[in-house]
Amino acid sequence: MFNMVGNIFKNLLKKPVTRNYPVSKRNFFKGSRGQIKGVDISLCIFCGICERKCPPTAIIVDKKEKSWEIDPFKCIICGECVDVCPKKCILMEEQYASPSIKKEKHKFKQEIKKAI
Amino acid sequence: MPRTIIPFGPQHPVLPEPIHLKLVMQDEEIIEAIPAIGYVHRGLEKLTETKDFNQNVFIVERICGICSFKHALAYCQGMENLMDVEVPDRAEFLRVIWAELHKLHSHLLWLGLLADAFGFESLFMQVWRDREKIMDIMEETAGSRVIISTNQIGGVKRDINEDGLKKVVKVVDELYIDIKNVEKVFLDDYTVKHRLVGVGVLSKEDAFALGTVGPMARASGINEDLRTLGYAAYGKLEIEPIFETDGDSYARTKVRIREVFQSISLVKQAIDKIPEGEINVKVKGNPKGEVISRVEQPRGEALYYMRGNGTKNLDRLRVRTPTFANIPALLKILPGSQLADVPILILTIDPCISCTER
């Protein structure tokens, strides 16, 4: 009848399974999808493929203004934009996004070079 | 004594998802039960008509968190049939490996919730601690713990290399020993048997007439498992349906524990036989026509109906999930039982209400 007692004794003698959180943090595995950090704006050619493929339409690309904007609260971290970008300039990080106080969008703008 | 009506509310500590039942009672025995659902209706079938047929995979995965890979698999299989796309062999074996890992974590989650329902909290924590190993290996191979997004029409997106496959085998072997220890507690303990044996009996004729599916039907004697149809590399593995004949809650627990061991052996078989090759093919054109695709989810059989009309948007996508078919059986086993058994009876159908209401 006391079949669970063996398990309980083994657990008492081993070290705890839970982590002491703020002191020791978890290491994320390589290749896990955490958050979209942003874009390397000097390589972007503003083709707009990432905007068309995004399922919740969280990316807005403006060719005339040369800007790239993402709404991180709509993003579902699927990784489609990273896969289809022809210049491979969208950056995906392994760390999860930390909570924030207000909703804001991240905008990146390229410097417009004047012809000499 | 007059009859009373007790609401078994949408919020209850033992329910994973909200469902409302009005129980008509006489003293401690239940006479009738009337269900009410609709707390998580999101209108996903309408949303799929506005998006591209490639983007629909992401919507379909998010119908349910616990059975999410199999939803994507059913959709991709149906579209591949409709557009005549042939998937490479390595992709089919990878799909089977991830699908069986999902089935393992779903059954372990259910075992923990059942132990919590009759008050045995240390068993609940022990089973969920063992489940964490599967979540970690899924994050390592696919990128994310719960909704893994590796399916696409035409194959899979990511590959697992030699090291990854060895790690999967190591984790699954450790899990075998852990679950063997816990199995003795579920099936041989005196107090646990008192709560489960003889409670909520469903006969074989009733299970057939009410259209029950999954482990609930297999525990009443119906010997059918849809994986023997042979979709997606299951045709190359050996599968035998697991069934019991008693039809009470003890038989349903026994069926699910034996399915855990069956999944462990299927993962090892698939890793032995996996061939080399590509992992996806390119898809051209637009879907036209109608098709039906069926898969076996951890909770039973799911049916998908798709109709396309030659443009990029689908005309109609219809999903029928297994809990939708098991709710009439719940209404049949509740009358005649005691009030204290109601949480256990609701949990034995394995309710996944977000699948039911999409």
Next chain:
Amino acid sequence: MLENLVNISKGELVSFAQEMFNTKHRFITTTCVDNKDGTNDLIYHFDKEKVIKNVKLTINREETIPSISGIYFCAILVENEMQELFGIKIKGIVVDYGGHLLLSDDELNSPMSNQITIIKKEGGQKNA
């Protein structure tokens, strides 16, 4: 490309369902499709030993069809859902929720059959 497709008319529905019950077929579910020209297609799916049988029925929006929940009790949930989401009139359901199974009082009537408009922006992005 549906397997074993049979087309029937409204009057034969109940007798067909009784014949399926007598030959030990299991009822899976019902699908309703809006053809966008005023008619709806109803497809009933049955199963015996892993072989699917599909039965198709085409009706106009205003017609009333009989319910098969007297023969197969498990059809009550799906017939209530069809009544609410598509606006099809079904008479004789054993447990009738009257339109409150999934939707609440202040939502659209029959949301699945209302047309949605797709506006094309420049650059090929679609918006609904």
